[in-house]
Amino acid sequence: MNLTQILFWFLSALALFSAIMVVISKNPVHSVLWLIVVFFTISGHYILLNAQFLAIVNLIVYAGAIMVLFLFVIMLMNLNAETEPQKNKWLKMAGVIGGGALLLVLVAALKDADTRNQIAQTGVGDIGLIHNLGLVLFKEYVIPFEISSVLFLSAMVGAVVIGKKE
Amino acid sequence: MPINYYIFLSVALFCIGVAGVLTRRNAIIVFMCIELMLNAVNLLLVAFSKMHHLALAATDPNAGINGQLFVFFIMVVAAAEVSVGLAIIAMLYRNTHSVDINFLNRLKH
Numbered sequence: 001m002n003l004t005q006i007l008f009w010f011l012s013a014l015a016l017f018s019a020i021m022v023v024i025s026k027n028p029v030h031s032v033l034w035l036i037v038v039f040f041t042i043s044g045h046y047i048l049l050n051a052q053f054l055a056i057v058n059l060i061v062y063a064g065a066i067m068v069l070f071l072f073v074i075m076l077m078n079l080n081a082e083t084e085p086q087k088n089k090w091l092k093m094a095g096v097i098g099g100g101a102l103l104l105v106l107v108a109a110l111k112d113a114d115t116r117n118q119i120a121q122t123g124v125g126d127i128g129l130i131h132n133l134g135l136v137l138f139k140e141y142v143i144p145f146e147i148s149s150v151l152f153l154s155a156m157v158g159a160v161v162i163g164k165k166e
Numbered sequence: 167m168p169i170n171y172y173i174f175l176s177v178a179l180f181c182i183g184v185a186g187v188l189t190r191r192n193a194i195i196v197f198m199c200i201e202l203m204l205n206a207v208n209l210l211l212v213a214f215s216k217m218h219h220l221a222l223a224a225t226d227p228n229a230g231i232n233g234q235l236f237v238f239f240i241m242v243v244a245a246a247e248v249s250v251g252l253a254i255i256a257m258l259y260r261n262t263h264s265v266d267i268n269f270l271n272r273l274k275h
Contacts, residue, residue, distance in 0.1 A: 038179075051234055
């Protein structure tokens with residue numbers, strides 16, 4: 001078992017554990033902190049796959065910006081474990097069974113898929129470097145890139161319009 | 167690493183997100199579970215892009231780069247989505263003093 005495999009299993013176990021903790025934490029602030037751990041582990045996976053640009057963007061955008069926004073809103077509303085709305089026991093059980101059934105169906109469908117001999121390249125390969133991604137982004141994907149700026153503008157206007165007092 | 171491991175890891179993360187959306191009533195936690203599902207998909211896209219790159223690198227040095235650019239665009243859209251969604255949740259809290267997702271039922275009236 002080499003270092004890549006050890007890191008893969010460690011990051012996978014930590015990601016699954018933290019994802020479960022996001023769902024079962026009573027206190028919303030703890031959920032946010034566990035979700036940040038999930039994002040760090042996913043960034044670790046990106047680094048293992050040598051997608052360095054996406055690893056850094058994942059940390060900056062998700063763990064940095066989006067999670068701070070979540071934390072800010074939760075602290076603004078002063079949510080904690082006491083004010084947490086609870087579903088009744090049967091609905092929770094139905095939700096867990098629904099998610100588990102989806103997992104079962106997907107695993108059963110994919111376990112015999114024709115991908116068993118395919119390997120995801122780890123540690124080498126330079127398509128994840130910012131040089132190559134930037135070249136393709138600003139040549140072939142320049143129109144979607146510009147349209148996404150319009151999307152951001154509309155999201156900003158929408159957030160202000162929804163958020164302001166009428 | 168074999169691609170199967172990444173597929174099953176992503177499927178497990180996605181299903182944890184689905185179970186979270188179904189079991190929680192706090193609108194912010196539901197929203198966070200949606201982010202978790204988006205990230206599971208992102209991880210799988212990057213793994214597939216590296217798989218594709220390994221298979222086709224001999225003929226095309228940029229094989230598989232589209233997958234990573236799609237992940238980039240998913241992150242862009244997710245950031246826009248979060249800003250609007252949190253504005254809606256903040257408005258919900260201002261009007262009802264609760265983040266219970268069942269209050270959104272009144273949107274259908």
